[in-house]
Amino acid sequence: MNSFDLFGYHLLNHWAGHIPLLDTTMSFLAQYALEIYALLFVIAWFVLPKPEVKRRNALVVMGLAGVLALLLNVLLAHLWFRPRPFVTLKQGSFTQLIPHSADSSFPSDHAAGSFGFAAGSWYRAERWVSISFTCLAVLVGVARVYVGVHWPTDVIAGVIVGIVSAVIMKRFSDKFEPLTRWVMRILGFKAYDKKQGGNNIA
Numbered sequence: 001m002n003s004f005d006l007f008g009y010h011l012l013n014h015w016a017g018h019i020p021l022l023d024t025t026m027s028f029l030a031q032y033a034l035e036i037y038a039l040l041f042v043i044a045w046f047v048l049p050k051p052e053v054k055r056r057n058a059l060v061v062m063g064l065a066g067v068l069a070l071l072l073n074v075l076l077a078h079l080w081f082r083p084r085p086f087v088t089l090k091q092g093s094f095t096q097l098i099p100h101s102a103d104s105s106f107p108s109d110h111a112a113g114s115f116g117f118a119a120g121s122w123y124r125a126e127r128w129v130s131i132s133f134t135c136l137a138v139l140v141g142v143a144r145v146y147v148g149v150h151w152p153t154d155v156i157a158g159v160i161v162g163i164v165s166a167v168i169m170k171r172f173s174d175k176f177e178p179l180t181r182w183v184m185r186i187l188g189f190k191a192y193d194k195k196q197g198g199n200n201i202a
Contacts, residue, residue: 002153004153008145008151009094009151009152010094012146013095013145013146016147017095026097026146026147027097027098030098030146030149031098033140036136037066040132040136041059041063044059044125044129048126051189054124055125057124057177058120058129059129060183061120061169061170061176062116062117062118062125062133063117064120064169065116065117065169066114068165069112069161069165070113070116072161073108073109073112073113073161076106077104080106081104082105083102084100084102084103084105084150084151085105086100094148096147097146098148100149105150107154107155107158108141108154108155109158110140110144111137111155111157111158111162112162113162114158114162115159115161115163117133117137117162118134118137119162119163119166120165120170121133122166124173137159141158
């Protein structure tokens with residue numbers, strides 16, 4: 001194991017088990033990031049003005065970027081198996097706050113998915129969405145090391161996968177507008193299209 005991972009891991013993990021409130025917060029973030037993102041996504045979708053297409057399409061891009069990041073992670077995990085810290089390190093030299101299977105540690109699925117969502121939000125999303133998703137992604141990455149289930153470079157690799165996934169999805173963002181409009185129609189929202197003179201389009 002390289003010195004950077006050992007230093008970064010112990011730098012964060014040595015706090016685990018000493019501050020109950022911090023332990024609870026980090027454990028929650030490490031385990032339930034997907035549910036938090038889903039809640040923020042739903043809130044953002046319904047807070048936007050009903051006719052708004054572009055910013056809702058940005059939410060769709062965010063979601064698809066997160067999904068793509070997780071799919072890429074599955075491929076990478078099959079190409080390179082890396083043991084998790086609680087498998088590699090000597091018992092008593094670390095604190096593991098949450099249960100986890102001893103599957104491949106690299107890259108971090110949570111970091112990849114989180115930064116797929118976050119980086120996807122950097123394109124046309126509401127400012128509060130971008131800020132909240134990005135801050136949450138950073139906290140999730142830190143939490144995965146803090147609770148003892150990932151090495152720092154697992155998280156860094158996940159960040160890269162997430163950002164790359166967002167860049168790929170943003171290139172095809174216009175292709176997703178029909179899907180966005182379809183969902184809006186199902187929910188009874190009228191789409192405002194500037195290209196057609198500002199008419200509301202079902």
